[in-house]
Amino acid sequence: xxxxxxxxxxxxxxxxxxxxxxxxxxxxxxxxxxxxxxxxxxxxxxxxxxxxxxxxxxxxxxxxxxxxxxxxxxxxxxxxxxxxxxxxxxxxxxxxxxxxxxxxxxxxxxxxxxxxxxxxxxxxxxxxxxxxxxxxxxxxxxxxxxxxxxxxxxxxxxxxxxxxxxxxxxxxxxxxxxxxxxxxxxxxxxxxxxxxxxxxxxxxxxxxxxxxxxxxxxxxxxxxxxxxxxxxxxxxxxxxxxxxxxxxxxxxxxxxxxxxxx
Numbered sequence: 361x362x363x364x365x366x367x368x369x370x371x372x373x374x375x376x377x378x379x380x381x382x383x384x385x386x387x388x389x390x391x392x393x394x395x396x397x398x399x400x401x402x403x404x405x406x407x408x409x410x411x412x413x414x415x416x417x418x419x420x421x422x423x424x425x426x427x428x429x430x431x432x433x434x435x436x437x438x439x440x441x442x443x444x445x446x447x448x449x450x451x452x453x454x455x456x457x458x459x460x461x462x463x464x465x466x467x468x469x470x471x472x473x474x475x476x477x478x479x480x481x482x483x484x485x486x487x488x489x490x491x492x493x494x495x496x497x498x499x500x501x502x503x504x505x506x507x508x509x510x511x512x513x514x515x516x517x518x519x520x521x522x523x524x525x526x527x528x529x530x531x532x533x534x535x536x537x538x539x540x541x542x543x544x545x546x547x548x549x550x551x552x553x554x555x556x557x558x559x560x561x562x563x564x565x566x567x568x569x570x571x572x573x574x575x576x577x578x579x580x581x582x583x584x585x586x587x588x589x590x591x592x593x594x595x596x597x598x599x600x601x602x603x604x605x606x607x608x609x610x611x612x613x614x615x616x617x618x619x620x621x622x
Contacts, residue, residue: 367464368472375442375475389478397485400426400552415554417580424493425580428513429552430486432576434479435517436545440524442474445541448531452538456617467610471525490583505583512579512592515599520548520575522602529606532613551576571598 379386404426408419417425447470450456459469494501501509524544531537550572555563558573566573578595581588 364464364468367468371472372475376477379477386478389476390481393479393481394485397430397481397489400430401485401489404552415556417554418497420493420496420499421580421584422493423496424490424583425552425576427486427489427491427493428509428576428580428583430482430489432513432516432520432551433482434486436520436524436548437482438476438479439472440521441541441545442476443471444524444528446470446474447528448538448540451531451617452535454618460614466614467525467607471521501583502585505585508582508587509579512582512595515595516575516579519571519595519599519602520544522599522606523571526602526606526609529609529613532610532616548572548575567594568598571595574598 401423404414404422408414408422413419414422447456450459450470456466456470459473460466462469527544528541531540547570550558550566550570553573555566555573555577558566563573574591574595578588578591582592
């Protein structure tokens with residue numbers, strides 16, 4: 361574990377140095393990320409003003425959920441997308457050999473190689489929106505609810521990793537899937553909405569096969585002091601299932617991989 365943490369720390373330093381080498385690009389993406397956060401605020405504020413609520417979420421709760429969504433975008437775009445986006449091309453061009461020959465686990469090697477430091481705006485705006493949401497509700501979350509939130513966001517991030525990695529590893533079995541890494545991040549937008557707004561068939565899909573409404577909805581309900589223990593248990597169960605599934609598919613997929621030397 362200590363060795364893996366050291367490797368992640370080294371990769372983070374390299375990513376920071378790369379960001380500082382192209383500072384104009386770094387500040388441009390900070391501006392873009394801030395723009396997306398502002399657009400989220402405008403969109404959901406307009407939506408709630410016209411509807412009064414979103415599903416069973418009140419106006420203040422919607423702002424808090426938008427903040428949670430911004431926070432969850434950090435591991436998706438700043439970590440997973442940066443590393444996973446390289447994987448299909450590595451497979452297609454035989455560059456995965458370089459990872460397979462290193463004295464570390466290959467899945468770990470492709471999962472934690474690249475990071476982006478451009479998501480600072482998501483961190484700041486996410487915390488601000490959560491604070492603003494609770495101010496609108498005239499409430500202060502309890503320490504216990506905050507601890508629940510931290511734990512459930514951690515589990516949600518692990519579930520996101522499992523689903524996302526399982527998606528990109530399909531490139532080991534099928535040719536010309538160079539854009540497969542775009543699929544998960546864009547469909548993850550479904551997490552911003554309560555499950556009640558979806559028809560029953562979509563709810564079933566988003567609770568099982570593509571569990572997007574769990575990754576924000578479950579932590580949010582706990583933060584609001586009304587945890588759904590059934591969904592909390594289901595979130596943990598699905599996380600374990602998807603983590604084991606992505607590991608199994610990765611191991612099997614490597615047997616189909618044709619290296620640069622073959």
